[in-house]
Amino acid sequence: MRIGELSERTGTSRRLLRYYEEQGLIVADRAPNGYRDYDDRYVDRVVQIRGLLDAGLPTRIIKQILPCLDKPRAIYFPDATPEMLATLEHELDRMTERIRCLSRNRDAVAEYLDAVRAYDPAEAEAAPDPAGATPAPDRATAVADG
Amino acid sequence: MRIGELSERTGTSRRLLRYYEEQGLIVADRAPNGYRDYDDRYVDRVVQIRGLLDAGLPTRIIKQILPCLDKPRAIYFPDATPEMLATLEHELDRMTERIRCLSRNRDAVAEYLDAVRAYDPAEAEAAPDPAGATPAPDRATAVADG
DNA sequence: TCGAACCATCACATCTATGTGAGGGTCAAA
């Protein structure tokens, strides 16, 4: 497929797809006319890249870990230089730490939202209504037990 | 404590501490001479901010979720505007997605590293040798993809 | 009293991931 289709299927601008290529995250074949030509599996690959970027990893690290993610990976073993392995171990730790931090905070936010949902404004009669008069917020309805 | 000590205890530059304040993530008391004065609990607070930043959350979102993280939080319920709750729910989803993505990739990297560690070049000598011939090649070229 | 070590604000620089637009090819359909 060409860059426009990949862009649509991944929700990623053409500009960024070219940028990822420039950063060495993806490599595109070229049609005789110079157009980039992408394999189907690039859809998943790009989505994965976007997820990692969104999670805070820089392209230079993503570039390092991407080769670990291909399934038949044994062929890469001889490629692994000691520095690269050290980088990977370090990034592994950082990812674990990120996950821990995110999980902790996500749980806290979830707990907060649960508590807010269980909070009945009728019980706090004099509660001010700062944003508007709508008494029923669209999504925040009773999830907790009544 | 003053900004220098907080900087040392959190491993965060003074510049960034002022930046976080500018972004509304922290609020410092001021001594009569104008110096910022921080409570002890700011150490944890700043570390938490750094963790969230590292995990890819922008300051504007961190600012929103930080109030959810204080333990005696009931007083915030009436403060929660519907838009803020919607933002939080959305961010909750994004955090969950980030965690999922990070976990998946971390596991893949860990699996890769385990495999590399278990990989004994001596065994590869007798085994089908995919690319290189010597036990310690500089860089073997990955042959067939797929 | 002096100098070192803090602190303040302000402004400019940098890096990374992105947007946007200019100037120009390719190609298929009207």
Place this chain on the structure above:
DNA sequence: TTTGACCCTCACATAGATGTGATGGTTCGA
């Protein structure tokens, strides 16, 4: 042949997190 929808490269712009330096005030010990 023209038009419109693609594609190319190149270059400049922006936003967020961060570094660095200028300029000057405060504190404290020698």
